Amino acid sequence: MRDVGILSFAQSNAKSELRNEVEILLPVVKEAVKASGLARNDIDFTCSGSSDFLQGQPFAFVMALDGVGAWPPIKESHVEMDGAWALYESWVKIQTGEVESALIYSFGKTSPGDLAEVLALQLDPYCVTQLWPDADSVAGIQARLFLERSGRSERDLAEIAVRSLADAKDNPHAVAKGDFDAAKLLSEPYRTSPLRDHDCPTNADGATVMVIASADIARKHGQRPVWIRGIDHRIDPPALGVRDLTRAPSAEIAAGKARVGADKIDFAEIDAPYTHQELILREALGLGDGVRVNPSGGSLCTRTLFSCGLNRIGDAYQRIASGDGDRAVALATAGHCLQQNLVCVLEGE
Amino acid sequence: MANLCGVIGIGQTKYDAKRIDVSMPGLVREAALRALEDADLSFADIDAVVIGKAPDMFEGVMLPENYLADAIGATGKPLLRVHTAGSVGGSTANVAMSLIHAGIHDRVLTIGWEKQSESNAMWGLTISPPFGVAVVAGAGGYFAPLIHAYIERSGAPEDTGIRTALKDRQNALLNPLAHLRIPDIDFDKIANSPMLWDPIRYLESCPSSDGACAMVLAREDLAEQAPTAPAWVHATAMRSEPNQFPGRDAVNPQAGRDAAADLYKQGKISNPRKEIDCAEIYVPFSWFEAMWMENLGFAPEGEGWKMVYEGATALDGDMPINMSGGVLSSNAIGASGMIRYAEAAMQIRGQAGEHQVDGVRKSMGHAYGGGSQYFSMCLFGKDKP
Numbered sequence: 057m058r059d060v061g062i063l064s065f066a067q068s069n070a071k072s073e074l075r076n077e078v079e080i081l082l083p084v085v086k087e088a089v090k091a092s093g094l095a096r097n098d099i100d101f102t103c104s105g106s107s108d109f110l111q112g113q114p115f116a117f118v119m120a121l122d123g124v125g126a127w128p129p130i131k132e133s134h135v136e137m138d139g140a141w142a143l144y145e146s147w148v149k150i151q152t153g154e155v156e157s158a159l160i161y162s163f164g165k166t167s168p169g170d171l172a173e174v175l176a177l178q179l180d181p182y183c184v185t186q187l188w189p190d191a192d193s194v195a196g197i198q199a200r201l202f203l204e205r206s207g208r209s210e211r212d213l214a215e216i217a218v219r220s221l222a223d224a225k226d227n228p229h230a231v232a233k234g235d236f237d238a239a240k241l242l243s244e245p246y247r248t249s250p251l252r253d254h255d256c257p258t259n260a261d262g263a264t265v266m267v268i269a270s271a272d273i274a275r276k277h278g279q280r281p282v283w284i285r286g287i288d289h290r291i292d293p294p295a296l297g298v299r300d301l302t303r304a305p306s307a308e309i310a311a312g313k314a315r316v317g318a319d320k321i322d323f324a325e326i327d328a329p330y331t332h333q334e335l336i337l338r339e340a341l342g343l344g345d346g347v348r349v350n351p352s353g354g355s356l357c358t359r360t361l362f363s364c365g366l367n368r369i370g371d372a373y374q375r376i377a378s379g380d381g382d383r384a385v386a387l388a389t390a391g392h393c394l395q396q397n398l399v400c401v402l403e404g405e
Numbered sequence: 406m407a408n409l410c411g412v413i414g415i416g417q418t419k420y421d422a423k424r425i426d427v428s429m430p431g432l433v434r435e436a437a438l439r440a441l442e443d444a445d446l447s448f449a450d451i452d453a454v455v456i457g458k459a460p461d462m463f464e465g466v467m468l469p470e471n472y473l474a475d476a477i478g479a480t481g482k483p484l485l486r487v488h489t490a491g492s493v494g495g496s497t498a499n500v501a502m503s504l505i506h507a508g509i510h511d512r513v514l515t516i517g518w519e520k521q522s523e524s525n526a527m528w529g530l531t532i533s534p535p536f537g538v539a540v541v542a543g544a545g546g547y548f549a550p551l552i553h554a555y556i557e558r559s560g561a562p563e564d565t566g567i568r569t570a571l572k573d574r575q576n577a578l579l580n581p582l583a584h585l586r587i588p589d590i591d592f593d594k595i596a597n598s599p600m601l602w603d604p605i606r607y608l609e610s611c612p613s614s615d616g617a618c619a620m621v622l623a624r625e626d627l628a629e630q631a632p633t634a635p636a637w638v639h640a641t642a643m644r645s646e647p648n649q650f651p652g653r654d655a656v657n658p659q660a661g662r663d664a665a666a667d668l669y670k671q672g673k674i675s676n677p678r679k680e681i682d683c684a685e686i687y688v689p690f691s692w693f694e695a696m697w698m699e700n701l702g703f704a705p706e707g708e709g710w711k712m713v714y715e716g717a718t719a720l721d722g723d724m725p726i727n728m729s730g731g732v733l734s735s736n737a738i739g740a741s742g743m744i745r746y747a748e749a750a751m752q753i754r755g756q757a758g759e760h761q762v763d764g765v766r767k768s769m770g771h772a773y774g775g776g777s778q779y780f781s782m783c784l785f786g787k788d789k790p
Contacts, residue, residue: 057508102645107461107467107468108460108461108462108488109461109462109467113462114459114460114462114529114530114531115460115490115775117488117489118490118648118775118776118778119648121645121647121648122647122648122649122650125647126645126646126647127646127647127650127653128646128659128663129644129645129646129658129659129660129663129664130644130645130646131643131644131645132489132643132644132645132779133487133489133496133499133500133643134487134488134489135485135486135487135488136461136468136486136487136488137468137485137486141485141486144485145485145500145503148500148503148504148507148509149503149507151507151508151509152407152503152506152507153407154503154506174467175467177465177466177467178466178467178468178471178472179472180472181429181464181465181466181469181472181523182428185466288483289483289484289485290481290482290483290484291471291474291479291480291481291482291483291484292474292480292481293474293475293480294471294472294473294474294475295475298475305481306481309481390468390471391468391471395471395474396471396474396484
């Protein structure tokens, strides 16, 4: 496999945006392209991730492309997935030898709609969606099963929230943050038992942009090169009654293929929107208790759907680039109850 | 291109207005199983699945591939979902081919599908721009002005579209999987069909179909062992350009010309009309065949309509186009681009039955989408590149 390095990353996250998707995206693209050291027209390939259903109209990505710029015509593709999978497609494209660099972007604006209800549209359309199970309730089923299987407690979950919110204080892009007390959080009512508000993600509107390139370009970049050492993604069956919801076998396979366990992991950025999912994914990735998870505050504090997976990879990149760790694993998730997972191992030079 | 890729399995469903005999999983599985059967393989032999479809609004399911994962044998495997508007069937295959070219996987299953009867395409295709007016006119309303501009520029006779539609509809009668098979089709029947979006008549338009198309791709040594000789991928190309900006030529888009030039360069084609034996081109409204003949370099600018007029694009012409009946006869939107690729590959493999062209050594698949701004193309060969 060819070495592929990350040249730059930029993000925008806000609780609720008045700007539309293109307006949110444009300055972030500008920032990332500028930081990459490449001219926009020198980037060989462009790939994006977004969702028509979030935008509430077909071809969400078409309008974004008009804003991002595609003249003269560009080599371009789009996945109806989180931007992390757009990164994967771009990485594959570089592996073919057809291109040397890629611009990746993703965006999501969930504030105009009722997200928990929109996400019910991802379920079995013939038998389940009509019951309109909201996403928090589905996650609650998983959390209940996990607590029973693992012997973990609601306090363990609250402590994950407390830690994440405290870490998010150092992240200017995090939406929810602050100092909280686990005992006090536990006195709050359930949202969907056993989950309380603090166990559920704070949704946000925003965009993420990344520029990657093959080794020669990455080395010329000036900053400490950060390499994509392994990247893989897998999916589990959809029906909630088919699989063991307390585990994430797709994440486990992807972690093996991305060779997470081949060397020491300094920290992890995991797209775990619900507190209990961090514990499931820790297990799947084989991370020991000593490994620091989500120094950014993670998707629990800032979930910009279709963008937060790439955001975790970008956060891990920036931390390594600044010298804060040498080897990290990042994970992006999609679907209900961690159905689909992408694992990316990053390493600083 | 480091690693060669061959198409070793092709499967299509019967296309129809309403496939109420199957669910969405049943539909995609039908195509996938037929492709596997053609390759004499099972789901266990597949390393990854790349699936594509047009907007999720067409079925009302968000990320339906997550729901379809086990029906298409993707459990525990990588599953990528591509969406590049109408070109998606082509670009989905291109992405799947890149997994083989890059040496990441040995065998990849790729699927394009749409079950349009679950929803309403006119609504699904209507964009509501903020502070703007939503013109509920579907794709025909969007493309009709471009056709008028083409007629103005080229001076094409007004029955060019009718002749194209007649040719495609006659070809469809040779294709048992085609959705629209009109036994008594003739010139007058098309000419007298209602005008939907002037100059596009009802019988010059594509239908809304349910259907899926699948292909199994394999790396060189595995493709050599396939029970039916593979169609080798000689080149792939994709280009996109913005929907709107002053100076864009939406009638003969630069992105299409660039993609074709890139494809021919990679495939070492200097005279496409002479060296490519037949092509499946994305023609959702009759006039687009003439327009794309020019965009793809099969005809000089302003003369694409002559190929239609002279019968060059007929099954027995020198440049057969849309032997399967084309998008005009079957249009499960997310599959339409992949059907072009699959039919082009079938011509190489001698699998096209009654609509087979003799002695095909090189064929081409083409798809476009958005406001004529997304293009994906593939060049197939009987011999290795």
